[in-house]
Amino acid sequence: MAQVRRRSSEEPAAPPSEAAEGSDAPARPQKKFFRTRAHSNVLNANDFWFPASPTAVPLHEYFPSLCPSPSPAAPHVEMVDVGCGYGSLLLELARLFPTQLILGIEIRPKVVEYVQRKVLALRHEAREPRAAAAAAAAAAAVAMANPETAGARHASRARDGSWLTYDNVWAVHNNAMRFLPNFFQRGQLTKLFFCFADPHFKRKNHRKRVITPALLAEYAFVLKPAGLVYCITDVAELMTWMVGHLSSSPLFERLDNAALQADPTVPILIQTDEGLKVMRNNGNMYIAVYRKRLDPLAPLVNVIPNDNAIAAQAAADAGYTPKPGGEKRGMTW
Secondary structure, three states: OOOOOOOOOOOOOOOHHHOOOOOOOOOOOOHHHHOOOOOOOOOOOOOOOOOOOHHHOOHHHHOOOOOOOOOOOOOOEEEEEEOOOOOHHHHHHHHHOOOOEEEEEEOOHHHHHHHHHHHHHHHHHHHOHHHHHHHHHHHHHHHHHOOOOHHHHHHHHHHOOOOOOOOOEEEEEOOHHHHHHHHOOOOOEEEEEEEOOOOOOOHHHHHHOOOOHHHHHHHHHHEEEEEEEEEEEOOHHHHHHHHHHHHHOOOEEEOOHHHHHOOOOHHHHOOOHHHHHHHHOOOOOEEEEEEEOOOOOOOOOOOOOOOHHHHHHHHHHHOOOOOOOOOOOOOOO
């Protein structure tokens, strides 16, 4: 079984209350014990282990049931959540795409440890009948209290017997803005997610933003032809920035809102932890999705205006519209 990321000597051990009493079985972690700073300096974050090449990525440690040993014939990661946070999107993707390998990359070590512990606990619950039954009952209770939550969807799947093993999802501690090509081969990924990225408001910090011309070339390199880039934020200025750079790149083309409505991935973007926080604070949300172009030199046929109103409508189509009087920038930051 995959192991939780090793702690450094400076990092506190997990509290004893998280372990199941009288058992070595992994228990679901409590988020309150894994709180940490919201932001990290991505330009100075270089002290990471990283594989010498994508073939050296230890998939047998991340996905032991699906990749039991290092082998060129093993399945490859197809979806990546850059800055996965506490993993809410990762788990939703694991439920939506149970046969595809999904990896989260997060720069904050305590957050990564939380995601890894939660995944290990979910894998254990899926294999232990008693634990699975208890988790299903808890999910059903959540569903009865609020049938609109993600827990309700999870409970419905548990009731119809399609319980998930979560063997296809994992998170690693790394800086995707520096080491992404070390993890993934050319044309390997089908989807890249950038959800509620750090806006870095000050002009001097714009170089720290996760969408820049130099990084777009790397994203296009690891994406398959027609691979997708998903962007969501509650910061209007940041959406303008991301859409401006992506639309001006010959490597990508923006999908219209009709295509987004047909994509089952888009609605779960607003169900992340940050998305739910924006909803509670009645902030705005903006969604844009881009496809890697098959021929970067071919002229664009349908050019979509770089308008935040279109991105806000995409969020409305996904299921969220702020009430009148909501904060212009939201209250996430």
